[in-house]
Amino acid sequence: MPLIEAHNVTIRIPTEDGVIYAANSISFSVEAGEVFGIAGESGSGKSVLMQAITGLLPGAEITGEVLFQGQDLLKMSQKELQDLRGSHIGMVFQDPLSSLHPYFTIGSQITEMIHTHRKISAEEARALTVDMLEKVGIEDAESRFDDYPHQFSGGMRQRVMIAMALVLHPPLIIADEPTTALDVTVQVQIMDLLDEMRRTFGTTVIMITHDLGLLANIADHAMVMYAGTRLEIGATESLFSNPAHPYTLGLLKSSPSSQETGGKSLEPIQGNPPSLLDRPRACIFAERCPQVQNQCRSARPPLQKYDDGAEALCHFSAHDTQAMTVDTGLQKSASKRPIVVDVQDVRLTFHAKSMFGKKRSTEVLKGINLQIHKGETFGLVGESGCGKSTLARVIAGLIPASAGEVTLDGVPILSVTGQRWRQMRRHVQLVFQDPVGSLNPRRRIGAIIGDPFRIHDVAHGAEQKKKVQELMEMVGLNPEHYNRFPSEFSGGQRQRIGIARALALKPSLIIFDEPVSALDVSIQAQILNLMQELQRDLNLTYLFISHDLSVVRHVCDKIAVMDAGQIVELNQSDKLFAEPTHPFTRKLLDAIQDPPPLQESSARKLVETEPAAAVFDGAVMEASL
Numbered sequence: 001m002p003l004i005e006a007h008n009v010t011i012r013i014p015t016e017d018g019v020i021y022a023a024n025s026i027s028f029s030v031e032a033g034e035v036f037g038i039a040g041e042s043g044s045g046k047s048v049l050m051q052a053i054t055g056l057l058p059g060a061e062i063t064g065e066v067l068f069q070g071q072d073l074l075k076m077s078q079k080e081l082q083d084l085r086g087s088h089i090g091m092v093f094q095d096p097l098s099s100l101h102p103y104f105t106i107g108s109q110i111t112e113m114i115h116t117h118r119k120i121s122a123e124e125a126r127a128l129t130v131d132m133l134e135k136v137g138i139e140d141a142e143s144r145f146d147d148y149p150h151q152f153s154g155g156m157r158q159r160v161m162i163a164m165a166l167v168l169h170p171p172l173i174i175a176d177e178p179t180t181a182l183d184v185t186v187q188v189q190i191m192d193l194l195d196e197m198r199r200t201f202g203t204t205v206i207m208i209t210h211d212l213g214l215l216a217n218i219a220d221h222a223m224v225m226y227a228g229t230r231l232e233i234g235a236t237e238s239l240f241s242n243p244a245h246p247y248t249l250g251l252l253k254s255s256p257s258s259q260e261t262g263g264k265s266l267e268p269i270q271g272n273p274p275s276l277l278d279r280p281r282a283c284i285f286a287e288r289c290p291q292v293q294n295q296c297r298s299a300r301p302p303l304q305k306y307d308d309g310a311e312a313l314c315h316f317s318a319h320d321t322q323a324m325t326v327d328t329g330l331q332k333s334a335s336k337r338p339i340v341v342d343v344q345d346v347r348l349t350f351h352a353k354s355m356f357g358k359k360r361s362t363e364v365l366k367g368i369n370l371q372i373h374k375g376e377t378f379g380l381v382g383e384s385g386c387g388k389s390t391l392a393r394v395i396a397g398l399i400p401a402s403a404g405e406v407t408l409d410g411v412p413i414l415s416v417t418g419q420r421w422r423q424m425r426r427h428v429q430l431v432f433q434d435p436v437g438s439l440n441p442r443r444r445i446g447a448i449i450g451d452p453f454r455i456h457d458v459a460h461g462a463e464q465k466k467k468v469q470e471l472m473e474m475v476g477l478n479p480e481h482y483n484r485f486p487s488e489f490s491g492g493q494r495q496r497i498g499i500a501r502a503l504a505l506k507p508s509l510i511i512f513d514e515p516v517s518a519l520d521v522s523i524q525a526q527i528l529n530l531m532q533e534l535q536r537d538l539n540l541t542y543l544f545i546s547h548d549l550s551v552v553r554h555v556c557d558k559i560a561v562m563d564a565g566q567i568v569e570l571n572q573s574d575k576l577f578a579e580p581t582h583p584f585t586r587k588l589l590d591a592i593q594d595p596p597p598l599q600e601s602s603a604r605k606l607v608e609t610e611p612a613a614a615v616f617d618g619a620v621m622e623a624s625l
Helices: 046-053 077-082 106-117 121-136 154-166 185-199 212-218 235-240 246-254 296-297 318-322 388-395 417-425 445-455 461-474 491-504 521-538 549-555 573-578 584-589 617-624
Strands: 003-013 018-030 035-039 061-068 089-092 172-176 202-208 219-225 231-233 303-306 310-313 339-353 360-372 375-383 403-408 428-431 511-512 544-545 560-565 564-574 604-611
Touching: 003 077, 003 445, 018 231, 018 375, 018 388, 035 046, 035 185, 035 212, 046 061, 046 172, 046 202, 046 235, 077 604, 106 121, 106 584, 154 185, 154 549, 172 185, 185 202, 185 212, 185 584, 212 235, 212 339, 231 235, 231 246, 235 360, 246 521, 246 564, 360 388, 375 388, 375 521, 388 403, 388 511, 403 461, 403 544, 403 560, 428 491, 445 461, 445 491, 445 549, 461 491, 544 549, 549 573, 560 573, 560 584, 564 573, 564 584
Parallel strands: 035 202, 035 219, 089 172, 172 202, 375 544, 375 560, 428 511, 511 544
Antiparallel strands: 003 018, 003 061, 219 231, 231 310, 303 310, 303 604, 339 360, 339 403, 560 564
16 A cells, blocks of 8 residues: 555646646655655646645645545645644755754754654653764764754755654655755765665655656656656656656756767757646647647647556657657867966965964865866866865965966966956856856846956947847847846856856856756756857867766866865876776766666557546646646
8 A cells, every 4th residue: 555645636826927737637656665756847846746745835726635644635734734744754855054943953953843743851852863863874963962054064964854854753754855965975875874764764755856867776666747747657767768758758868977978969858848827738748849749739648558557648659759869969179279277286275263262274275286278178076075166266366375386378377466367367257056146136137247348348338238148149048138137037047147257258267166056957958068069169168066977977078086185086087987096086986876778668568548538637727728
């Protein structure tokens, strides 16, 4: 008997603009003790679905049935759901720093949850908390009980969140993007921890993520959602190696892990998801589907059922889906290029005083040597805190090195001061990880992109506007949106704004610091393709910082691996991945979790086609027409 079973769950959210159909007749079941994955782009309804069935979506109109241990969650009162959350259903969210209150110790926050559901003494609650903190890998848990969230690393904070979710041994854990912002090695540690908790306590896990490689390696079954609709469901192994729906295949082909090194273009899913205020009349994916036919736009798709248990909402069979082709793109030239950046024995030491006045020195860069050539992409990888971003700031001239030399376009930047450095600033630009935080929400994008022209007295007035609109068109933005604010753009579009701003002064070097880590896999593919196209057309030079080794493998010509402020290995990308020499490099590569390779669909047999009328809630579909 399934632990949780959903039947035809439909979620309507009333807004001033109309009713949003956030989920449309979603059905799934999760067996006790398994990991069930939910994948899809942002806005597909993954998180909303879980929030709705656990009572965390006030104001929504929810119909259908969700049976949890035989009880219908949708018929429970808020008080009953509140009693259920924590004691029977644990939650682990994407950002542990936002989920943990900064003013309270981690121990007090966990014991508060315990006291909410159990009447036990403070000593017993503390003992339970310390025991669970030890189980999730927090060293010296007894003393760290009274530490605050900011005193923990990102991975340790996520372990605290897992401890909070597991401390009462709930039968179900819902993990919403629990590893997105973490290093690849920490991701593996967190997933191993969840798997160990599952085996120890028999916990069932529902995992929400856009990381297809991660999902393919840890989930037993998975559901793929798009625009509030379940498009495919089935066993993970067959779903990712032999997808039956074009959308699932599109997600897989958008992933850098689907390609080897060599700079080939990815194949992103073109277009944008439809408005949930005005749903398409037939197939919800039709306008973005590469194999769309007339019937896709005129008739609701049937539910195709296969002999391996997979189900897909599509007019075509799995064999037709697998016939889609891949754009192989262009190879980068491997010709000899002049040196743009030359870093020689760069060291950096931070000095600080303790609260008792004692001086303390921390060496964060320990003799860095590297060269970046014209037109190449140089990758910098390593765990958080290894010094990647600090080195990038030294190269950009934002932090002076304690020793050594950085040469940019033949000029030693450490000796440049005053007005000359202002001119040198034109030669190096940065694109940051968070496209939201790096754009001023109160300024229009025309002014944001035009700042370099204004600051360096390159262009003003009508000439500046013309140049900005040319940049917008170059990076795939509509020039007519010159006067819009950042909030009016999607995450991928905001990152394009950042790239346009970086390109304005035609710099010798662009530093990309985790530029795609916060983006969905398809949007990520679009940005990576854009970077490669611009590099090819303009002969740009990139320093690319990332913890996603699949992305680095795809875009970089050379890769330097950093650990504890040192470069422990530097090699051509293909050679480094094929023959790593340093133990730390091998540790990073072992942590990569790619989906299985695509296979022929001949082994999968179609056993039943369920008419569309039996799949959808008629009232919902008619309301959306």
